[in-house]
Amino acid sequence: MRRIPVIGVPLDHNSSYLRGSARGPFSLVEALHCDSANLWTETGFDLGPVLDHRGALDLSDRDTAFKVIEETAAEIGRSGRPIFLGGDHSVTYPLVRGMKRAVGDFTILHFDAHPDCYHEFEGNPYSHACPFARIMEEGLCTRLVSVGIRTAHGHQREQREKFGIQWLEMKDRAHWPVLSFDTPVYVSVDLDALDPAFAPGISHHEPGGMTTRELLDVLHAVDAPIIGADIVELNPDRDLNGVTAMVGAKILREIAGMMLSD
Ligand code: MN
Ligand code: MN
Numbered sequence: 001m002r003r004i005p006v007i008g009v010p011l012d013h014n015s016s017y018l019r020g021s022a023r024g025p026f027s028l029v030e031a032l033h034c035d036s037a038n039l040w041t042e043t044g045f046d047l048g049p050v051l052d053h054r055g056a057l058d059l060s061d062r063d064t065a066f067k068v069i070e071e072t073a074a075e076i077g078r079s080g081r082p083i084f085l086g087g088d089h090s091v092t093y094p095l096v097r098g099m100k101r102a103v104g105d106f107t108i109l110h111f112d113a114h115p116d117c118y119h120e121f122e123g124n125p126y127s128h129a130c131p132f133a134r135i136m137e138e139g140l141c142t143r144l145v146s147v148g149i150r151t152a153h154g155h156q157r158e159q160r161e162k163f164g165i166q167w168l169e170m171k172d173r174a175h176w177p178v179l180s181f182d183t184p185v186y187v188s189v190d191l192d193a194l195d196p197a198f199a200p201g202i203s204h205h206e207p208g209g210m211t212t213r214e215l216l217d218v219l220h221a222v223d224a225p226i227i228g229a230d231i232v233e234l235n236p237d238r239d240l241n242g243v244t245a246m247v248g249a250k251i252l253r254e255i256a257g258m259m260l261s262d
Helices: 021-032 062-079 089-103 131-137 154-163 170-175 212-220 243-260
Strands: 004-009 051-056 083-086 107-111 143-149 166-169 185-190 226-232
Touching: 004 021, 004 062, 004 243, 021 051, 021 083, 021 226, 021 243, 062 089, 062 226, 083 089, 083 243, 089 131, 089 185, 089 226, 107 131, 107 212, 131 143, 131 154, 143 212, 166 170, 185 243, 212 243, 226 243
Parallel strands: 004 051, 004 083, 083 226, 107 143, 107 185, 143 166, 185 226
Antiparallel strands: none
16 A cells, blocks of 8 residues: 655744744644544545654754755655645745656645745745745746635736746635646645634634635545645644644645545
């Protein structure tokens, strides 16, 4: 049976507003194994023998953190389909660099309230507001689809046009197309794609977001192999009774189930 490596990426120094997401991976793994739930996916897979917990990366040296993340993704992505747990969203840039080296071409299916495609933010080109600008500049994916967007302003709209990014915006929710993919898919889930009613444990509360079920419906409809994923921006300091960690764990389970289904 295929095993799925799960790796913590505890880095939050590229966050623009609050720290705390560096402890996200630990809360998420704890929630995943909480006795209140089980390890079966809705699609019928028992993840008990499948999840391969590799612990968390040592990212204490900021100067080498991105290099460590990229090398880890390049190595693990060659032999398996990893799920990485952030950390803030800045980690997706080195993760995708590593996955590109490991597996070649893929589409990124990105869930987020925010486009995260600023050219730079507050002087930091590696901010958690910028990963998809770096990814698109380097041509690291064949297509980027961002789902749940509801904070876009002028600069990010220009970036969307420049890079040819596809947005499924919340204001258009009633008219979203069914997505179809002609390459493998890497999934990047910023938990703030969800409405704060469902996922309050994140740094940037942005009302008007997706329900947990809407996000799972999009995931379950992916019609191509999912070759890797990250789940980012869980901030335990902001969580309420661990509910956001449980939502993150649920999303992890269903991504893993999709990885097993092809
Ligand atoms: Mn994000
Ligand atoms: Mn976000």
